[in-house]
């Protein structure tokens with residue numbers, strides 16, 4: 001995959017494949033092109049080269065809504081919830097992509113509509129249980145603590161019933177206890193029929209959860225292997241792990257922003 005902004009090559013040759021049940025991490029220093037790669041996969045950016053295939057179908061350059069409805073869900077590096085909506089409604093909003101409700105049923109509040117609304121609420125509650133949300137589900141999403149909001153965003157992405165789930169720095173801004181719970185959640189997502197791709201700076205988490213790791217540096221893929229292989233790769237050590245302290249600083253900074 002390739003993506004250019006003006007003359008800047010944000011993504012300059014990234015290739016990976018991921019299957020259901022796999023957990024793959026994309027790592028690399030700040031500005032390496034990780035989020036840009038997610039934006040290409042999800043249709044937010046149009047790649048200037050290469051292709052994105054979902055179960056054999058070419059989805060390159062389709063609109064974000066079209067890509068989402070084919071089963072690609074994501075979360076954002078900077079949380080994007082509907083702050084004024086309740087927690088539950090945020091998750092139900094994720095599901096409306098696939099619940100094909102009849103507009104007339106909705107208008108007339110037919111029994112069929114009410115049943116489907118009830119089922120949607122039950123399912124949203126199950127996903128909130130799955131991510132371990134503790135906060136008030138009827139509260140406006142923006143009133144929840146940051147770590148809880150991140151869980152709501154993951155629940156919303158899961159409620160869409162994705163085949164491919166992309167999480168952009170899910171551990172950013174979380175405290176130690178929340179990171180431990182996130183690790184457990186990621187393992188449980190790995191047991192669903194979902195291909196999981198993670199962008200993450202927290203090396204401890206990446207090394208524990210990933211089956212495979214792809215390393216980007218200045219848009220270029222410099223390594224692709226198991227955590228053990230990547231950990232020992234000299235190019236990775238130079239480009240990334242040598243700067244691990246910086247990455248930790250960045251995470252700390254993000255945390256202090258919250």
Ligand SMILES: Nc1ncnc2c1ncn2[C@@H]1O[C@H](COP(=O)(O)OP(=O)(O)OP(=O)(O)O)[C@@H](O)[C@H]1O
Nearest residue numbers: 005009010028029030031032033034035036037077
């Ligand atoms: N919309 C845009 N317009 C112009 N340049 C962009 C745009 N989005 C990203 N870039 C550039 O593309 C490069 C890759 O950015 P990207 O956000 O993908 O990095 P990243 O690996 O996600 O970094 P971080 O770890 O800090 O989130 C950077 O040089 C960035 O400035």
Ligand SMILES: [Mg+2]
Nearest residue numbers: 034035036077
């Ligand atoms: Mg990013």
